Amino acid sequence: MRIDFTGQTALVTGASRGIGHQIARDLAASGADLIVTSTRPDDRERLEETLGPGTRHVAVDLADPDARDRFLDQIRTLPSLDVLVNNAGLTRHGPAEDASESDWDVTNTVNLKGPYLISQAAADVMRTRQYGRIINIGSIWGQITMAGRSIYSATKYGLRGMSISYALELARHGILVNIVAPGFTLTDMVRRNYSEVQLQDLAERIPLGRLARPDDISRVVLFLASDLNTYVTGQHLLVDGGYSIA
Secondary structure, three states: OOOOOOOOEEEEOOOOOHHHHHHHHHHHHOOOEEEEEEOOHHHHHHHHHHHOOOOEEEEOOOOOHHHHHHHHHHHHOOOOOOEEEEOOOOOOOOOHHHOOHHHHHHHHHHHHHHHHHHHHHHHHHHOOOOOEEEEEEOOHHHOOOOOOOHHHHHHHHHHHHHHHHHHHHHHHHOEEEEEEEEOOEOOHHHHHHOOHHHHHHHHHHOOOOOOEOHHHHHHHHHHHHOOOOOOOOOOEEEEOOOHHHO
16 A cells, blocks of 8 residues: 555645644655645745745745635635645643733634634535545644643644534545644754753653654654545544553
């Protein structure tokens, strides 16, 4: 069996770095025609270099309602769309007592409202061909939680509920919807937020003995997004090396 996206159009949000960038790279390497987003217009040249000159880049800040609505209009004008990966997101960590209403609003707008509306627009296109794969990138903090994650966890738990409901409604149109929930993953952001000592401590608490690499996550996404996946929908798949069960 071979995962092959030749002739398929895939949209990956938040593809400028980390897990999203790895997913986009692997989709491109598997033959997909890519549309990727990031918040910065000047990411275009770099993304075309790493993902291929045929990549279409859209600069959109999902926290900006006007920019988001223009992006939704662009999605609905696509002639076809086979794969959507909702990866764009942000974090606001800290004690619940210190959280502001603006922290709540921006995190929900980007992490939950954005994927909801983008999935809605994508499904409009996918229904015309009675085929589609929607993968929402969640988090272990949508399965378990810890202190300082109240707002972020709320959005990721919400993403689970949204995805399950979408999966139920879209199944009759041949559109499969799933959530991939990464655990601690060695991205630039994680390296900035944790010291080497803290990273080693985390690795020792993970049954597999290491943090995930971005490609550990991407491989799961690519299977669920491919036509090899014919019967998995509405699932919340943890990719955390066993952290959540330790």
